[in-house]
Amino acid sequence: MFAAPDHSLDLNRLLDALLAEQRLSANTALAVLDCAKARPDVHPLELIASQPRDAAEPAQDLDSLCQWLATKVGQPYLHLDPLQLDLNHSASLISAAFAQRHGILPIAVDAAGITVASAQPYQREWEVDLRRSLGRPIHRVMANPQLIRQISQAAFELAQQVAGASHQHSAGLEHLEQLLAPGRRAEHSSAEDAHIVTLVDWMLQYALEQRASDIHLEPRREQGQLRYRIDGLLHPVYAFPASVTLAVTSRLKHLGRMNVAEKRRPQDGRLQHRLPSGQDIELRLSSLPTPFGEKLVLRLFDPLQLRQDFARLGLQGEVLQRWEQLLAQRQGIILVTGPTGSGKTQTLYASLERLASPQVNLCTIEDPIERLHPAINQLQVQAGLDLSFASGVRALLRQDPDVIMIGEIRDQETAQVAIQAALTGHLVLSTLHTNDACSAITRLQELGVADYLIKATLVGVMAQRLVRTLCRHCRGQPRPGNGVCPLCRNTRYHGRTGLFELMVMSDALRQQIDTGADLQRLRRQAAAEGLRTLRQCGDDHVAAGMTTEQEVLRVCA
Incomplete structure (x- = not known):
């Protein structure tokens, strides 16, 4: 219909079909033809999607045009999501040159055959070669040509770096310890380690692009698993050879000023890193020994988002007004409760941000310091130096503080010094691990705090959870046909x-x-x-169309 067999798509035939269906105007079609003269190598659908539309024309992005074409030619359409693809497996099936020459990308392999994405539905000469070399049936899907290029380039470049790193670091730990010895630290970014440097930069850059809050690098017997936490859920990203996992872990530990040779004890680190794109990133690192090596978790902080605000957290209305009234207190204890990952620290930092002024001395004791802030005096717990939450609060009290933030009240001693700080005229902010606000009172009692002290010092408790919000692009509704939302990838949620x-x-x-x-x-x-x-707050969000009942039940159960 739109090309002769084994030929590329014909732009004129595509424009004629779109004009006949009133999907674009004659003026837009003429503009596309003019653009094609200057850019003859660009895919026809990309040329059409790049042109501005008249007000009366329907909005059509490249994905919708690809879906339209797939329906016309009778091929399935697939929105490519790199988080749903096995990138290292895709790059192992065909060569980069073959994939680039034909504009294709293998995306799935199973007993029934190999699924290959292409943006040229009438080009079939590559099918014979691929079927012969792989010995399996070929199943075609139509996909966005831009995504095919981007993902294909990333997959093959990544595979090349992994292969190079695997070869260079096959000697294992001895090579790495020599490489990172005190006398050779300056050589760590030399040409012989360029593959690892590139892999680490890719891992961090890709995490930012995917909105990841945490990076998990987990060693296994044969391979290391890379996973990102996005909107509270973990997603597999890549599988590295064991030697590469070890090298990447060592590189990150080195950047985080951790002891690279020490693998028997957990360690914490922190780094600020500038990516090749020019973007700065701040990370908190935590290592943990496992039977197959060290597991490394990195918490990402975007310096541009250092200044938290209540609106971004979702704190608003009457609850926000009452919370600000609590923060206006001159003394007492204010607690934020919830499980790990419920956003307690973000709320505390937003509260400190609201309280920060030249007239106020803000001090924190944390384990570890979540994010550095220029307006706050921050102290980190260090067990090796006998600096605990309790001893740290005692030290802070000698620093003439107005507000003290204690990262967590986890034992009786810390609870007691927090109470004493509140009794002596300080505003104390801290966290507890309880399911709801009222349970904070019984938790303090369990920690041995006397009832009269709770009555005298506790001024308020806020429990919280984080729920995924419905995608603002598709509002959680499945797109017609095989269409995929480019924002949420048909997961229904975004943010x-x-x-x-x-x-x-x-x-x-x-x-x-x-x-x-x-x-x-x-x-x-x-x-x-x-x-x-x-639960009632969640029901309000459901009624407002912000999330779903299933999501509220998931986090409030």
Whole structure:
């Protein structure tokens, strides 16, 4: 229909079909033809998608045009998602030159055959060669030509770097320890280690592009697994040979000023790194010994997003007003509760940001310091130097603080010094691991804090969770046919927001704090005073079309 057999797509025939279906105007078609004269090597659909549209024309991006063409030629359409592809397997099936020459990309292999993405549905000469060399049936899908090029280039370049690194570091640990010995640290970025440097830069850059909050590099018996945490869920990204995993781990430990030769003990590190793209990135590193080597987890912080604000966290309305009233207190304890990964630290930093001023002395004790802030005096717990949360708070109290943030109240000693700091005229912010706001009271009792001290110091507790929000591009609705949302990749979700349950202490609640106080009585009293639970907050978000009931149940169960 749009080309002779074994030929490339014909631009004129494509334009005629689009004009006949009123998908573009004659003026736009003429502009495309003029553009084609200057860019004859560009895919026809890319030329069409690149032209501005008249107001009366339907909006059509490259993905929608590719889907339209796939329907016309009777081929399945697939939106390529690199997180859903096995990049190292794809690059191992065909050569980079063959893939580039024909504009194809293998995307899946199973017992039924090999699935190959192409943006030229009438070109078939490569099928015979590929079927003969691989000995399997070929299944074709239509895909976005830009994505085919980008993913193909990334896959083959990555495979080349991995192969080079695997060859250079096959000697194993002895080579790395020699490479990172004190006398040779200056040589670490030399040409012989260029493959590892490139792999680390790619790993960090790709994590930023995919909006990852954490990078997990996990050693296994045969291979190392690279996974990214995106919107709270982990996604497999790549599988490295064991020697390459070891080399990448050592490179990152070196950058984070960790002891590269020490692999028997957990370590923490921090680094600020400038990527080849010119973007700065800040990371917190944590290593953990496993039977197959060190597992490394990197927490990513974008320096451009260092300044947190409540709106970005999803804290708004009456809950925000009441939270700001709590922050205006001159003394007392304010707690943020929730499981790991619920956004407690972000809320605390946003609160410190709100309190920061030249007239206020803000001090923190953290394990480790989550992110460096120029307006805050930050102290890190160091067990080897006998610097714990408790001893750190005692030291901070001699620094004339106005506000103290304690990373976590995890034992009786820390709870007691936090109480003493609040009693002596300081505002104390901290976190607890409890499921809801009212449970913070019983948790303090379990830690041995006397009831009268809780009554005297606790001014408010906020429990929180993070839920994935529905994609603003498709609002969570499946696209017609085989269409794929380019923003959320048909996962329905893109980004996260907070659910908040705020309990402000009142005289009536303080009267409920007796030895062995009943948690249900506390909850009933808090509800009578207007507390809205996490589940109720989630229901409000569902009603507003921000998320789904399933997502609320997932995080609030």
